[in-house]
Amino acid sequence: MTPITKRYEVSGDDFTHAGEASGKVKTLLKQIGYHPDAIRRIAIAMYEGEINMVIHANGGFANVDIYPDRVEILLEDTGPGIEDVDKAMEEGYSTAPDEVRALGFGAGMGLPNIKKYTDDMRIESAVGVGTKVYMTIKGQ
Amino acid sequence: MKLREVIEVLKAEVINADNLDLEIVTACGSDMMSDALAFVKDQAMLLTGLVNPQTIRTAEMLDIHCIVFVRGKMPGADMIELAKDRDIALLSTGYRMFTACGRLYAAGLGGGCDEN
Numbered sequence: 001m002t003p004i005t006k007r008y009e010v011s012g013d014d015f016t017h018a019g020e021a022s023g024k025v026k027t028l029l030k031q032i033g034y035h036p037d038a039i040r041r042i043a044i045a046m047y048e049g050e051i052n053m054v055i056h057a058n059g060g061f062a063n064v065d066i067y068p069d070r071v072e073i074l075l076e077d078t079g080p081g082i083e084d085v086d087k088a089m090e091e092g093y094s095t096a097p098d099e100v101r102a103l104g105f106g107a108g109m110g111l112p113n114i115k116k117y118t119d120d121m122r123i124e125s126a127v128g129v130g131t132k133v134y135m136t137i138k139g140q
Numbered sequence: 141m142k143l144r145e146v147i148e149v150l151k152a153e154v155i156n157a158d159n160l161d162l163e164i165v166t167a168c169g170s171d172m173m174s175d176a177l178a179f180v181k182d183q184a185m186l187l188t189g190l191v192n193p194q195t196i197r198t199a200e201m202l203d204i205h206c207i208v209f210v211r212g213k214m215p216g217a218d219m220i221e222l223a224k225d226r227d228i229a230l231l232s233t234g235y236r237m238f239t240a241c242g243r244l245y246a247a248g249l250g251g252g253c254d255e256n
């Protein structure tokens with residue numbers, strides 16, 4: 001089955017528009033009548049990842065493949081990378097500076113939220129090279 | 141609780157609201173968006189002191205249909221536009237977070253967790 005495939009550029013210096021790609025995906029899934037419970041989980045997980053690319057990695061790309069039974073998302077950036085992925089996955093762990101906290105982010109809850117709302121998640125990251133976050137959400 | 145009752149309890153100013161009969165079942169108070177994103181419930185309302193477009197986006201992702209800004213905070217025109225587009229009601233109350241949440245809780249609105 002060929003998926004519906006979308007690719008979005010996520011700008012790194014535009015906090016105001018951060019989340020636009022996730023909003024578009026959510027709207028599209030609603031339009032095609034995707035499983036309602038999955039839509040919400042997809043939107044939240046992708047939004048957390050999209051925000052992370054903006055605040056930690058100066059932007060990147062979001063690739064979304066929509067299958068009837070699942071949605072696969074790859075968020076890729078060429079930012080600073082994550083030194084200790086296990087640590088980054090811990091609830092409350094954040095390297096966000098105070099300016100980011102003042103914007104309502106930096107609770108260290110984003111990656112744990114992605115884990116919670118997806119059926120599968122994987123991070124590939126190399127310091128100085130970038131980060132790839134893969135996630136799969138089942139359609140039911 | 142209906143939106144009109146929320147407005148009364150919080151002595152709130154209505155910035156944007158089409159349907160005062162909107163049913164609010166639970167609420168969440170937070171200035172950290174990922175905290176709110178960890179909390180997903182149907183027909184919830186978000187109380188926050190955070191005023192930037194990501195407040196609206198967070199509500200969009202969570203299917204939240206009403207945001208209450210505490211401490212008399214007011215969103216800018218761009219945020220109001222974003223909220224209107226997404227059918228999200230906006231209120232502003234002069235109460236602080238603790239008081240606003242307390243008033244709603246006392247009026248019968250739950251927190252949506254198992255222990256409430």
Ligand SMILES: Nc1ncnc2c1ncn2[C@@H]1O[C@H](COP(=O)(O)OP(=O)(O)OP(=O)(O)O)[C@@H](O)[C@H]1O
Pocket residue numbers: 048052053056057077079080081082088089093094095096104105106107108109110111112131174175
């Ligand atoms: N794309 C990324 N590039 C580089 N570092 C990242 C990236 N995503 C996450 N991180 C690192 O992992 C940490 C934890 O991320 P997580 O999303 O859980 O929390 P946060 O973004 O700091 O806060 P919150 O998501 O609660 O707003 C971040 O503080 C950051 O150090």
Ligand SMILES: [Mg+2]
Pocket residue numbers: 048051052105106109110111174
């Ligand atoms: Mg994050």
